[in-house]
Amino acid sequence: MKTPEPQMHSDLDRLGDEIAELSAHLEAATARLLDRIREFDARGGWNNGFRSCAAWLSWRVGLDPGAARERVRVARALGTLPRLAAALARGEISYAKVRAITRVATADTEERLLAVARAGTAEHVAHIVRGWRYVDRQAEAREAKRRYVLRGLQVYPADDGTVVVRGQLTAEAGALLLRALDAAREKLYPRPHSAQSALATVQNVSAETPTFPQQRADALVSLAETALRHGLDPGAPGERYQVVVHIDAPVLADGDQPGQSVLEDGARVSAETSQRLACDASRVVVREDADGRLVEIGARTRTIPPALRRALHHRDQGCRFPGCGVRIAEGHHIEHWARGGPTTLSNLALLCRRHHRAVHEEGYQIERNKHGGLTFRRPNGWAIPDVPAAPAVPADPLNALRDTNGADAVNVNSHTLTPEWRGERLDVGYAIDVLHPRATAARPGECPPTDECPPTDEEHPSPDGDLAS
Numbered sequence: 001m002k003t004p005e006p007q008m009h010s011d012l013d014r015l016g017d018e019i020a021e022l023s024a025h026l027e028a029a030t031a032r033l034l035d036r037i038r039e040f041d042a043r044g045g046w047n048n049g050f051r052s053c054a055a056w057l058s059w060r061v062g063l064d065p066g067a068a069r070e071r072v073r074v075a076r077a078l079g080t081l082p083r084l085a086a087a088l089a090r091g092e093i094s095y096a097k098v099r100a101i102t103r104v105a106t107a108d109t110e111e112r113l114l115a116v117a118r119a120g121t122a123e124h125v126a127h128i129v130r131g132w133r134y135v136d137r138q139a140e141a142r143e144a145k146r147r148y149v150l151r152g153l154q155v156y157p158a159d160d161g162t163v164v165v166r167g168q169l170t171a172e173a174g175a176l177l178l179r180a181l182d183a184a185r186e187k188l189y190p191r192p193h194s195a196q197s198a199l200a201t202v203q204n205v206s207a208e209t210p211t212f213p214q215q216r217a218d219a220l221v222s223l224a225e226t227a228l229r230h231g232l233d234p235g236a237p238g239e240r241y242q243v244v245v246h247i248d249a250p251v252l253a254d255g256d257q258p259g260q261s262v263l264e265d266g267a268r269v270s271a272e273t274s275q276r277l278a279c280d281a282s283r284v285v286v287r288e289d290a291d292g293r294l295v296e297i298g299a300r301t302r303t304i305p306p307a308l309r310r311a312l313h314h315r316d317q318g319c320r321f322p323g324c325g326v327r328i329a330e331g332h333h334i335e336h337w338a339r340g341g342p343t344t345l346s347n348l349a350l351l352c353r354r355h356h357r358a359v360h361e362e363g364y365q366i367e368r369n370k371h372g373g374l375t376f377r378r379p380n381g382w383a384i385p386d387v388p389a390a391p392a393v394p395a396d397p398l399n400a401l402r403d404t405n406g407a408d409a410v411n412v413n414s415h416t417l418t419p420e421w422r423g424e425r426l427d428v429g430y431a432i433d434v435l436h437p438r439a440t441a442a443r444p445g446e447c448p449p450t451d452e453c454p455p456t457d458e459e460h461p462s463p464d465g466d467l468a469s
């Protein structure tokens with residue numbers, strides 16, 4: 001094998017140095033990018049038709065959804081980890097390391113983990129974080145188990161013959177109970193729907209309306225009755241949250257027309273909401289004469305027949321809103337059927353619930369353009385492109401980046417990003433024992449090869465597409 005000429009060798013060294021230096025510049029620029037993403041996220045800049053900051057990022061700059069979610073997660077985490085953020089901003093540690101460390105770091109452990117990031121390679125950091133998470137998960141599992149064991153309900157008679165109820169539930173069971181209690185309470189004590197009845201309620205409040213705890217107690221009894229009456233059957237998922245809307249035909253066609261639009265329990269919903277619910281629903285047409293007497297009740301039909309719905313799903317695959325694509329979606333009539341719009345493929349589009357609401361209730365517009373595609377518009381009439389135009393980039397982006405970093409006093413060279421590692425073997429178990437505040441006997445070496453402790457990459461299947469990894 002020939003040794004390279006000395007001249008060529010120094011050429012390659014220079015090229016290597018240049019790669020290292022530019023990489024450090026990119027890391028520093030990534031820190032600034034993450035700062036801006038964090039601010040954009042916190043101020044809700046994405047909330048103009050997009051489900052999340054990640055969905056907006058994915059649409060606007062073309063990141064794949066996993067990488068976009070990861071960017072937002074890291075940006076948020078760095079908001080509470082200033083030392084880590086500063087090291088990235090100085091180009092001293094890579095985004096790949098920051099991404100891994102932000103999965104486990106807290107204000108208390110940030111300093112120690114930053115030292116790991118400086119000393120080790122990206123692979124070392126990944127190993128440490130994996131071990132760290134294992135210890136965290138074990139501690140969490142112990143905590144969850146403790147809370148679950150604490151659950152209990154005491155029901156006992158007091159001296160005066162009343163019954164005392166006292167108990168403790170896990171967070172999720174508690175949330176379920178609260179929801180049920182609220183629903184039962186609303187049923188027993190519906191909120192007034194008109195100003196007049198509100199006034200009447202206020203006037204009678206001291207005499208008639210039970211206090212909030214009394215209402216809750218009544219709600220609990222009502223829950224017990226309901227459960228026993230229905231043989232404790234929670235029902236199929238589809239039946240659990242059914243909404244029935246009664247709406248007058250003129251209101252359905254035009255929200256400005258007078259007429260009723262109410263839920264089964266009498267609560268009024270806006271005409272726009274009724275139109276959305278009716279877009280893709282079961283429909284029963286009821287005819288009344290001028291005096292409100294029932295003349296005819298039609299058969300229940302789907303507004304979008306099953307065969308057409310299958311074709312619609314096959315064509316659209318998921319929500320058609322730019323950058324969305326959520327697969328669980330509803331059929332939307334571009335021209336509402338109540339206004340005479342036909343139920344045909346060309347007048348239908350799939351929209352997820354979020355975007356169906358955007359179109360009916362938030363003023364977003366959707367139209368079929370002359371090429372047969374769909375055009376979405378913001379409430380102000382601006383079109384939302386499927387793929388936004390790429391921003392202008394200077395002819396020499398690398399030097400522009402160097403200049404910007406220089407102006408921000410980011411001074412990097414070809415060794416800024418290099419870890420301190422000199423080739424020693426990494427003992428992850430020892431490192432975790434020394435570093436992790438909650439490390440006990442649990443060693444990642446004992447981690448069983450099950451889904452308890454999968455490799456980090458499998459937990460985050462698509463965090464790639466990043467500047468620096």
Ligand SMILES: [Zn+2]
Pocket residue numbers: 275276279331332333356360
């Ligand atoms: Zn619709």
Ligand SMILES: [Zn+2]
Pocket residue numbers: 319320321324325326351352353354355356
């Ligand atoms: Zn959508």
